[in-house]
Amino acid sequence: MLSKKRRRVDPPSIHPRNRYSENPPDFALLGSLCPSFQSFLLPPRRPGGRPTIDWSDFNATRELTRVLLLHDHGVHWWIPDGQLCPTVPNRSNYIHWLQDLLSSDVIPPIQISEEKVRVFDIGTGANCIYPLLGASLLGWSFVGSDVTKIALEWARKNVQSNPHLSELIEIRNACDPSSSGKIENDVVRGEEALEGSTHNPNMWSGCCSELPVLVGVIKDGEKFDFCMCNPPFFESVEEAGLNPKTSCGGTFEEMVFPGGEQAFITRIIDDSLRLKHSFRWFTSMVGRKANLKFLVSKLHEVGVSVVKTTEFVQGHTTRWGLAWSFLTPAKKFIALQTPKRSHNSFMLEGLQRQVGAFQVLKSVESFFLAAGASCKSDLSSFCVNVTLLEHIGELQKNDSDTSEITSSPAIESNNFQHSLKGLPFRISVFHQVPGTVLVRASSLDKESSSGSFFVFFQQLEDALKAQFLKPNTKN
Structure with missing residues (x-):
């Protein structure tokens, strides 16, 4: 008897334009090129296999990310202990999916003074991974926001370490948007900026759960092609620590939010209702498929014009992408007299x-x-x-x-x-x-x-x- 569960025709895979889709990172080669990474390599688990690392060792995963960004993308990068350490292939998937949305022309361009694609990264973190990848891979312009002092400080350091990208990336204090402007060496301004602690279970009590996401952070008259977000996936510290096989770090603020990712992305949806014409697409990563279904229903309830979803796969990890827009979808190929493009x-x-x-x-x-x-x-x-x-x-x-x-x-x-x-x-x-x-x-x-x-x-x-x-x- 056939299962009633819907079966995929094609199993999801890493994005085809991801540089690691056909050639996964060669740890042995990276170790030979970077002695600092060599010390973290473990012997192959079977004869003829490739060396690996201890994925539960934060220092090992951080060094892998540093080496991949430097070797494959020409990006200098570092984060302090305890901060969220992103995986490069997974984050690249998100960037390439945004590129797909852009090339599909489902939603027409909005009037932006700059010719470059402009992206707003909600909660860029100390790692600042999306602006660094998007600027280095595609030459896009980014505004990355955050609320903690340590995240803002290290995001700015990571931008400053890459002068060839610094003109494309602005780091903005979400609690004091007027203080951002250019990358600066001074301390974060705005008394509301949070210190950023990994041991603060009462972090989001009271008004802290009402910290700005988009409304109050986007400046008057600003236009963006996308917003993107890697939201806090969990409702509690205990839930965030359920997987002992990996250690990618992450502060309390990066990992936990009252109501988890569903509540945080709902905040983005609420803000998008007030900023309908400021963004071509609103997007977010989603960690649980059950939440994805709830959020899609929520978007239809609020009257969006288009909803798009996708699946991000890296190894045994699966995430989902959610995108929506309030703008009127374009009719494809209305006329052939379109601007020349490749x-x-x-x-x-x-x-x-x-x-x-x-x-x-x-x-x-x-x-x-x-x-x-x-x-x-x-x-x-x-x-x-x-x-x-x-x-x-x-x-x-x-x-x-x-x-x-x-x-x-x-x-x-x-x-x-x-x-x-x-x-x-x-x-x-x-x-x-x-x-x-x-x-x-x-x-x-x-x-x-x-x-x-x-x-x-x-x-x-x-x-x-x-x-x-x-x-x-x-x-």
């Missing part, structure tokens, strides 16, 4: 359970093979490199030698534009959540015509939607 994408939503990224990728390949294009698939990275050859005239209809996709009327398509002959490009397919796939095209020729590029991509979108998505049968 990327374009669309979502396939409402797919049947047996359809996943692999099936869509094979259909993309078949679509272009039907046109006589040169295709080279890379199943490990879920992409197809395509070149439309000089002799191509138009797509062949009902060609009996092509694969199953051409047997569907959906694949019958209009002629490709003459200007596309010889155009190289890449189609990538990303599994978002069950039933949703993101398809993105990247032109490999910077001089190609953007108008023609959008024409063929629109044809691909129409074909895939006609093949995989059931028409609305409602009367």
